[in-house]
Amino acid sequence: MVRVAVLGASGYIGGELLRLLLQHPEAELVAATSRTHAGEYVFRVHPNLRGTTELKFSSFDGGGLAGSADLAFAALPHGESVKAVPQLADAGLKVIDLSADFRLSDSRMYPVWYGYDHPRPDLLEKFVLSIPEINRDKVKGASLVSSPGCTAITAILALAPLLKDKSLGVDRDHIVVDAKVGSSGAGGKPSLSTHFSERFNVVRPYKPAGHRHSAEIEQVLASLSGERVAVSMSAHAVNMVRGILSTSHLFVSPPPKPIDVWKAYRAMYSGSYFVRMVRDKQGPFRLPDPKLVIGSNFCDVGFEIEERTGRLVALSATDNLVKGAAGNAVQSMNLMLGLDEKTGLTMAPLHPV
Amino acid sequence: MNADCAECGAGISVPEDAIVGEIVSCKDCSSEYEVAEISSGSVLLKPAEEAGEDWGE
Secondary structure (H helix, E strand, O other): OEEEEEEOOOOHHHHHHHHHHHOOOOEEEEEEEOOOOOOOEHHHHOHHHOOOOOOEEEOOOHHHHHHHOOEEEEOOOOOOHHHHHHHHHHOOOEEEEOOOOOOOOOOOHHHHHOOOOOOOHHHHOOOEEOOHHHHHHHHOOOOEEEOOOHHHHHHHHHHHHHHHOHHHOEOOOOEEEEEEEOHHHHOOOOOHHHOHHHHOOOOEEEEOOOOOHHHHHHHHHHHHHOOOOOEEEEEEEOOOOOOEEEEEEEEEOOOOOHHHHHHHHHHHHOOOOOEEEOOOOOOOOOOOOHHHOOOOOOEEEEEEEEOOOOEEEEEEEEOOOHHHHHHHHHHHHHHHOOOOOOOOOOOOOOOOO | OEEEOOOOOOEEEOOOOOOOOOEEEOOOOOOEEEEEEEEOOEEEEEEOOOOOOOOOO
16 A cells, blocks of 8 residues: 555645545555645545545645655645645655646746746656656656646647657647636636636636646647647636536648548557547547546547548547546556556546536 | 458457348447448448438537
C-alpha cells in the first residue's frame, strides 16, 4: 500500500481525488488538507463521501507529510501550489500536481500565460506533464508529475494522433479548438457568474481568445510533431455540471480518407483502455458526447471530414473532474508506482445521467 | 471467416455458417455489410443500404 495525501482536498478536484483514492486497492489515504476546513469531517464538505470515510481535513504541514505520506496530490489553486510543492519535492515525496504551476516546461512562458515569474524554474525540468496515452514511458519511474488542464487534455487526446502522423498533412499553423465546459470546471468557490440564476441555461463564451490551456496544447503537440504548432482556442460555459466536449478544426489538403484517420488514431491508442473511438454509423450517439463518459476515466474520441473545405473535425469528450483531472492523476500514480494503470479506475460511465 | 471494414479498417468476423444476403456489422464503427459471396472459406462483403439521419435539425 502506498500512503497518499491530498492537498487542497476541499475543492471539486480534491473531492474527486478522495472519491477515487478511497476505493483504490493499493492506496491508503492518510491526509486531506484544507486551510478553511481543517478539523471538519471530509464528508461535511463532500457529502457524497458520507459513510465511506471518517477522515477529517487537516492543515498543511509539509514536514509532517514528509514522514507520514509517500505520495502527495496537490489540488491547490494556481500560484499556491508552487509554494507548497517544493517542500514536498525537496523532502523526497512523489508529487502529482494538478495546478498549472508545473505544467509548462519553459519558465519564460509563466509571465506570458499566468502573469508571474516562476520561483522554482529548476523544478520545471524535473516535472513530467502526464498524459499516459502519449507519454506513459516517461511517467513510469517519474517522481514529480503534473497533470494537464481539463480542456487541454481533452483537446490533446483528439489532436495528438493527427499531428504525430505527418502523412495526413495537417496545417500546423491553423488549428482551432472549441470547448464546451460544465460548471464544475470553474471550481467550488461560488461567485456571481456561477450563481444558479446566472449560470443555468447559459452558452457563455468565457475565453474566446487567449485561453491559457492553449500553451499546454501547443507544448504537447509541438513535442509530438517536432515542429511549432499554433493553436487557437475558445471556451464556452454550457448547461452541464460535469463534462467537456472539445471540437477541434484542422485543415488538410487534400482531405484524408476516413480509414487513414482511423489508422492514425489506432496507431497511438491501441492498447490504451481509457481512450475509446466513437464514430458510429448507428444510434443517437454517433460521435463523442460528455453525457456518455460522466463518472468515468474515459476520453471518447471521434472525427468527421468535410471534403469540400478540407476540414478535419476532431471531437473528444471527458468528465472534466475524472480524465480531465483526478482520474488522470490517479492513472499517473499507478504508472509511477509500477501498477497496472487501470487500477481503481475501471468504473463504467453512468447512463442515463 | 474474416474481412476488413472498408470504412475504418477494423477486422470483421463473419460466422462460418453465414449465407449470402446476411447482414454483418463492424464492431468499431457499426458500418453494415451484406455478404455478397462465399467461396472456399473466404467471404466478400458489399456495403449494405443505409438510411441517412439528420435528426430533423
